[in-house]
Amino acid sequence: MQQFAQFFTEKSFSNLLIDSISHKNPQTVLDLGIGNGSLTTAAKQRWKNATYYGVDIDKKCISNLSDTISDINLFKVNSLNINLAEKTNIKLGSIDIAICNPPYLTIRKSKKYNRLLTEANLTRSINLKSYTSDVIFIAQNINMLKPKGVLGIIVPEGIVCSHSFKLLRQDLLENHSIEMCIQLEPKIFCKTEAKTHILIIKKGKNKKNTVILSSADKDGNITDKIQVNKSALFHRMDYKFHTSTFKNKHGKPLSSLNISITRGNYSKHELEALKVPYFHTTSFKQHDKNCSLIRNTYNLDKKPTIAKKGDILIARVGRNSYKQIAYIQKGNIAFTDCIYRISGNHDDIEKVLKRLKSKSGQTYLKNVLHGVCAQVISKKDIENLKV
Ligand SMILES: C[S@@+](CC[C@H](N)C(=O)[O-])C[C@H]1O[C@@H](n2cnc3c(N)ncnc32)[C@H](O)[C@@H]1O
Structure with missing residues (x-):
């Protein structure tokens, strides 16, 4: 059912999640948003x-x-409910293992969710711009776990990669212990393109300084594992990114050059309404070498950001955005918020252009793309490309 985000976990990924939890003999196992019971069925075979x-x-x-x-205690209850423990008669802080594939839905921020996050020791996350059901499911699971209890949860890519969830990553890494983050193949849930990851989280702080990042193939087999320092994971926590940054470790970051990276300040629809020529992701083919001059005569409080001769434009969104790079040879043009403009002195811009278009630059950009449905390159990831 669309309303409840019911995408059920395939057996191979349920087994992968269960096998990734190191607990040998749990007394109690909880599955919030149990659906068709895929995760619980796999758990029952092991424990x-x-x-x-x-x-x-x-x-x-x-x-x-x-x-x-x-042999299962079932409850028809909303897991976002602040009184989940009373409604289910399960004592708070009593569960050994929680397994979960939650719904991924946007929910309204409210004081009751702030309370759940605080109780789960995820206090920075109260400052997230918006809440999603998966974030509150993480908090509810942590609240239900015993100290050192373990949560195995399938989360959307944003939680692991997006700047918007940095505070949650910091909370989980510093106030709890992320044991493992497994990158799953895209499209493993039928009817959805969602990119997902399995997180194995132990409740409470521990002294370990590293986290295992790994990737799994479409059959749910682990293909590789690396250990990464916790502090490097606040920015991003995905295997693909950290393996590509290993290859991107020589040279200075783009941000050390005398350049600036700016995102367009108007959407395509807004620029269309302003009736000015604009550059969008669909313009790369036509405008590759020659951009038309726009008349700056309109009177606006917020002037559209303009790309001029000698600037580079690169797509910010889209599956192939890393291939969409243009160098402006002539004229000026406004550009949409789906585009970044890179400006700077001629020599630096030449270096950047060459690097962005090089084989290794393209591989790096492809690997840093992230997003649940729409694929995005972040400004920070472009700045981190080494030249
Ligand atoms: C993505 S499905 C996963 C189902 C199952 N755990 C699995 O792995 O296949 C999410 C499940 O959460 C349930 N769900 C959605 N919103 C919920 C809520 N607020 N409280 C409890 N369950 C919810 C849906 O009905 C659905 O069964």
């Missing part, structure tokens, strides 16, 4: 003696599961 609890908002899931899975 035969545990007591199982499953919660879902959809009564159909609960009634189907009561016919298909035996």
Whole structure:
């Protein structure tokens, strides 16, 4: 059902999540948003003696599961509810292992969610610009766990890569312990393009300074593992990014040159309404070498950002954005918020252009693309490319 974001986990990925948890003999296992029971079924095969609890908002899931899975305590309850423990009669802080593939939905910020985040020791995350159901599911799971209890959860790519969730990553890395972050192949959930990762989180602080990042293939087999220092993971926590930065370690970052990277300040629709010529992701082919001059005669409080002769334009969004690079040879043009402009002195711009278009530069840009559905390159990732 679309409304409840019901995309069920395939058996191979359920097994991968369960096998990645190092706990040998849990007494209690909780599955919030249990759906069709994929994760719990895999858990029951490994931990035969545990007591199982499953919660879902959809009564159909609960009634189907009561016919298909035996020995499980099922509850039709909203897992975002602040009184989840009372509603399910499960004691707060009593669970050994939580397994979860939550819905990925935007929800309104409110004081009750701030309280859940505070109780879960995720206090920086109260300052996130917006909340998503997966963030609150993480908090609820942590609150239900015992100290040193373990959560295995499938999260959308934004949690792991996006600048918007940096504070949550910092909370999880500093106030709890991320044991592992596994990058999954895109499109593993039917009907969705979502890029996802498995996080294995142990409740409470620990002294370990590194986290294992790994990747899994489309059959759910781990293909590689690397260890990365915690402090390097606030910016991004994905395997692909950290393996590509290993290859991008020689030279100085682009940001050390005398250049500036600026995102367009108007959307395509806004520029269209202003009736000015503009450069968008669809313009790369036509405008490759020669941009038309725009008349700067309109009277606006916020002038559109303009690209001029000698600037580089690069697409910020789109699956192939890293290939969409243009050098302005003539004229000026406004550009949309889906584009970055790189300006600077002639020599530096030449260096940057060459680097962006080089084989290794293209591989780096391809690897730093991230996003659940739309693929985005962040300004910081462009700045970190070494020249
Ligand atoms: C992405 S599906 C995953 C289902 C299952 N855990 C799996 O791995 O296949 C998310 C599940 O969460 C349930 N759900 C959505 N919103 C919920 C909420 N607020 N409280 C509890 N369950 C919810 C949906 O009904 C759905 O079964």
